Amino acid sequence: MKTGKEYIDSLRELKTKIYYMGKRVDNMVEHPAIRPHINAAAVTYEMAHDPVHEELLTATSHLTGEKINRFTHTPQNTEDLIKKVKMLRAIGQNTGTCFQRCVGMDALIATNSTTYEIDQQKGTNYHKNFLEYLKMIQSKDLMVAGAMTDPKGDRSLAPSKQADPDLFVHIVERRKDGIIVRGAKTHITGAVNSHEILVMPTMAMGPDDTDYAVSFAIPTDAPGVLFVFGRQTNDTRKEDCQIDQGNVQFGIVGGEALIVFDNAFVPWERVFMCGEHEFAGLLVERFATYHRQNYGGCKTGLADVLIGATFTAAQYQGVDRASHIRDKIVEMVHLTETLYCGSIACSKEGHKLPSGQYFPHPLLANTTKLNVGRFMYEISRLSQDITGGLLATLPSEKDLKHPEIGKYVEKYFKGIADVPTEDRIRIIRLIENMTGGTALVEAMHGAGSPQAQRIMVLRQANLEYKKRLATKIAGIKEPKEGTKNT
Amino acid sequence: MRFAIRYCGSCNPHTDVRRIGEKLKEKAQAINAQVVSPQAEDVDFLVILCGCPIACGDKPEIRSSAKEHVVVAGEAVNYTPTAEKDIPETLFKMLTAKAK
Numbered sequence: 001m002k003t004g005k006e007y008i009d010s011l012r013e014l015k016t017k018i019y020y021m022g023k024r025v026d027n028m029v030e031h032p033a034i035r036p037h038i039n040a041a042a043v044t045y046e047m048a049h050d051p052v053h054e055e056l057l058t059a060t061s062h063l064t065g066e067k068i069n070r071f072t073h074t075p076q077n078t079e080d081l082i083k084k085v086k087m088l089r090a091i092g093q094n095t096g097t098c099f100q101r102c103v104g105m106d107a108l109i110a111t112n113s114t115t116y117e118i119d120q121q122k123g124t125n126y127h128k129n130f131l132e133y134l135k136m137i138q139s140k141d142l143m144v145a146g147a148m149t150d151p152k153g154d155r156s157l158a159p160s161k162q163a164d165p166d167l168f169v170h171i172v173e174r175r176k177d178g179i180i181v182r183g184a185k186t187h188i189t190g191a192v193n194s195h196e197i198l199v200m201p202t203m204a205m206g207p208d209d210t211d212y213a214v215s216f217a218i219p220t221d222a223p224g225v226l227f228v229f230g231r232q233t234n235d236t237r238k239e240d241c242q243i244d245q246g247n248v249q250f251g252i253v254g255g256e257a258l259i260v261f262d263n264a265f266v267p268w269e270r271v272f273m274c275g276e277h278e279f280a281g282l283l284v285e286r287f288a289t290y291h292r293q294n295y296g297g298c299k300t301g302l303a304d305v306l307i308g309a310t311f312t313a314a315q316y317q318g319v320d321r322a323s324h325i326r327d328k329i330v331e332m333v334h335l336t337e338t339l340y341c342g343s344i345a346c347s348k349e350g351h352k353l354p355s356g357q358y359f360p361h362p363l364l365a366n367t368t369k370l371n372v373g374r375f376m377y378e379i380s381r382l383s384q385d386i387t388g389g390l391l392a393t394l395p396s397e398k399d400l401k402h403p404e405i406g407k408y409v410e411k412y413f414k415g416i417a418d419v420p421t422e423d424r425i426r427i428i429r430l431i432e433n434m435t436g437g438t439a440l441v442e443a444m445h446g447a448g449s450p451q452a453q454r455i456m457v458l459r460q461a462n463l464e465y466k467k468r469l470a471t472k473i474a475g476i477k478e479p480k481e482g483t484k485n486t
Numbered sequence: 487m488r489f490a491i492r493y494c495g496s497c498n499p500h501t502d503v504r505r506i507g508e509k510l511k512e513k514a515q516a517i518n519a520q521v522v523s524p525q526a527e528d529v530d531f532l533v534i535l536c537g538c539p540i541a542c543g544d545k546p547e548i549r550s551s552a553k554e555h556v557v558v559a560g561e562a563v564n565y566t567p568t569a570e571k572d573i574p575e576t577l578f579k580m581l582t583a584k585a586k
Contacts, residue, residue, distance in 0.1 A: 051524075052504050055543060056495030086497035143566075304498070340498075484573075 001058070001069050002048035002141040005149035008038060008143070011193055015221040016255075020229040028192055033229065033236040036251030038193045040099040041143060043091055043250075044071055051156060056057050056087040061138050063131060071105045072138040074112045075358040081347035083402035087298035089340065092301015093457065096247050096434065098254035098442065100190025100293050104144030107198040108134060109357065110287035116355035117270050118279050126272045127355075133217055133270065135195065145194035145220070147185035147259055148287060150202040159205065159212040169199060169261060170211045178267040181214065181275060185261075189254035189446070192227045194220055201273070204281025213280040215273035216266040224264030227257045233437025243397040243426055246433030253442045286359070288456070291447040293360040296343025299372050299443060302434065303336040303379050309430050316415040316424045328382045335375040342368030363460035370453040380435035391432045394425060401435060413444040487585040489531040490552065492524035492543055499537025500560040501570045508534055509574035510581070517585050524551070531584045532536065533558065533577055556580055 002010065011029050017027040020033055028034045047059035048069045059073035059080065060066070075081045084105075091099050115126040137144060150159075153167035162168065169183030185191075185199065198217050205213050218225060219407065232253060237244045246252070273279060309330055314320040346364035353359050384391055390413070400409045400422065414421045433439065444450065471478070491507045510533065511521055522529060532552030534543045541559035549555050556564055556577065564577050 051491070052493045052496050052507070054495075055493060056497060083495070088494060090495065090497040300498075 001067070002045050003049055003050050004042035007042050007141075009142065011038065012194065013178055014195070014219075016192060017221070017226040018229055019227065021199055021231075025229070033235060034255060035191060036097075036238070036245075036247070036249060037100065037190065037255030040097055040254075041190055041444040042252040042270070043095050043191055044101045044143075045069065045141070046101050047091060048095065051300070053087075053090055054143055056083055056090055059083075061119045061135075063135050064138065068138045069141050071101045071143075072108065072134070072141065073105075074109045074134070075356055076349070078348055078350045081293070081350045081358055081360055082344060082445055085294065085340075085343040085347050088294050088297030089143045089301040092298045093304050094301075095250045096305040096430070097439075098189065098252045098298065098446075099250075099251050100145075100193070100254040101143055102298065103146035103189045103254075104194060104196070104198060105146075106294070107146030107148070107200060107278075108137065108144060108288055108291040109290050110185070110283055111198060111200065111272050113353045113355045113357045113359070114215075114283040114286055116353075117282065117364070118273065118276050120354065122276060125278075129269045130272050133272075142195040142218075142357075143190065144196045144198050145188050145191040145259075146193070146287065146291075147188045147197050147199045148202050148284070149186050149188070151184055151186050152202065158209055160208045168202065168209075168212045169214060171214050172211075174261065174274075178265055179214070179216070179271055179296060180263050180284060181216065181261050182263055187230065187445075188259050189256050191257040192255065194294065196220065196227070199261075200283050200287055201280040203284055205277040207277060208278075210275040213273055213275055213277035213428055215269045215271070215283060217272070218264060218266055222264060224262045226260045226262065227273075229255065233439075234433060241397055243400070243422070243429055246429040246431075252433050252439045254446075285362070285456070288448050288452065289362045289365045290361055292453065293343055293346050293365040294434045295372040295443075295447060296339035296341070297366045299376055300336050300343075302341045303332070303339070303376070306379065306383055306431065306434050307332050307336065309427050309434070310386050311396075313387045313424070313427050314429060316419045316427060319386075325386055328348050328386055332379050332382050335379050339368060339372055339375055342371060352479040362456060366453040366456040366460070369447050370450055370457065373450045373453075377440060380440055383431055383435050387428060390428050391435075394428060394432075397425070397433050400425060403446045404426045404437070487519045487530050487581070487583060488516070488522045488526070488528060489519050489533065490522050490524040490526060490529045491533045492537050492548060494534075494538075494541065494543035497539045500539075501537050501558075501573070503535050503537045503558075506558070506573050506577075507533075508567035510577050513574060514579040514581060517582055519581055519585060524548075526552075529555070530554065531581060536560070549567070554584060569582075 039256040047053040058068045061068045115130045119127045153162045159168035166183045171179050172182045173180040174451050200215050242248050320323050346360040349361035350358045410421045415424045531553035532555040534557045536543045536559045538560040544557045
């Protein structure tokens with residue numbers, strides 16, 4: 001298993017083509033906009049070597065029997081599903097932000113089970129090829145970017161009906177040695193600082209969309225692949241500030257990027273779906289469920305940090321013993337633990353798939369993610385309520401350290417007597433960056449927008465069963481078979 | 487005397503297991519107890535150090551990996567309530583008794 005330093009050093013060897021703010025990024029490791037995200041991902045490597053956390057961060061490969069990083073493992077039982085959630089909470093507590101690597105983990109897990117089922121029905125070799133790929137990922141301990149979301153253009157049209165055929169990743173040529181692909185994947189977490197990209201279709205597809213039903217793996221620095229790194233709230237603070245960044249070491253959100261595939265070549269051994277459109281929806285549902293399972297893990301880790309920060313801010317302002325403050329803190333904890341309950345429950349209620357891999361309870365997993373899209377906003381609202389208007393009006397650290405006016409910032413932004421003003425500003429900046437702008441959007445749209453979860457909830461709800469329960473208790477006779485309302 | 491500490495994973499601990507472990511290792515120097523990896527063979531005494539009462543680390547296969555063991559589950563040692571500040575000393579006394 002790689003250490004955090006080995007992971008960072010391995011990125012220096014890549015020739016990844018990255019653009020940011022209109023410029024080519026030559027050295028991503030030292031780039032101020034990208035480095036915090038690299039540091040956060042490095043924690044997933046470093047904690048695997050920490051005796052305190054290795055029980056969660058490591059697993060035994062079912063393929064080789066070797067000890068591996070859990071981010072390259074596929075769940076073999078419900079205990080693995082639970083450990084996945086607990087691992088994410090533990091890492092979130094240490095980074096206070098997205099550490100990105102779970103997307104690729106879930107892409108590996110979803111592709112593993114789906115390729116098995118494609119092969120069973122179609123007699124293809126995708127699963128065999130995928131297992132070789134997975135073994136390579138496990139042995140080299142690589143970071144994989146899971147890439148699902150296409151630009152999608154006109155949402156009312158199928159991929160093959162779009163005015164521009166490249167608005168969904170698609171096969172443009174089938175060769176003897178592999179395929180040529182073109183298109184893009186949007187807002188892909190941890191993309192630029194991953195070693196590999198695992199591409200999956202973005203939605204269920206029909207017979208007309210055969211060329212769009214494609215899954216493959218490609219190195220991040222392969223020819224024909226480029227990245228456009230996204231802007232974030234307050235990103236210019238990364239250029240010349242420390243305190244004002246809030247979380248200077250790990251940043252906020254997951255360093256999302258647009259990935260462009262401009263006639264990129266993929267050899268056959270790295271192709272895991274090629275035209276089997278009837279399995280596109282299955283792969284999407286698998287990935288979505290595994291990923292939604294996570295959100296009561298990682299986000300509760302972040303919420304733990306935010307609750308700690310909010311309580312500290314209240315202490316620094318001398319209001320921590322006020323009953324209404326304590327009540328709001330209780331509400332933040334209550335919402336956090338409700339999210340955690342969902343992730344633990346969907347893991348405990350997991351079941352076995354045909355490949356032997358375990359799958360979280362899809363209704364509970366989708367319910368959990370739907371709650372995350374609401375509760376993280378409420379947790380953040382409560383934090384902002386307690387912290388106060390300084391979240392929006394604090395002067396910059398340059399003013400705090402200014403030789404002439406610094407004394408005024410120091411004097412007039414002081415809270416209780418024995419806490420330095422700088423400490424108060426630091427904790428408020430952390431809260432500002434964790435609860436504003438990009439950070440909150442990630443909670444809503446990461447792992448799919450709320451409507452995507454509502455569709456899954458409705459599909460899993462078994463309304464007919466609930467209807468039978470009600471009609472029986474109400475004394476309504478069952479209608480005869482074949483009549484209306486049966 | 488070869489002793490090891492096996493941590494639960496510490497996802498959302500009630501106690502600071504790292505601090506407890508470090509304190510115990512510090513104290514163990516006084517009796518020349520050798521700290522080894524929990525995966526090592528011939529572990530005389532294994533401390534299964536869990537941060538909360540769920541005690542995820544307390545499993546039969548882990549217990550049986552050493553000659554003797556103790557389970558710390560949050561603020562409890564062998565499921566007897568023990569304040570966090572007293573846990574290192576309690577473990578040290580057990581370690582000392584085993585060493586004799």
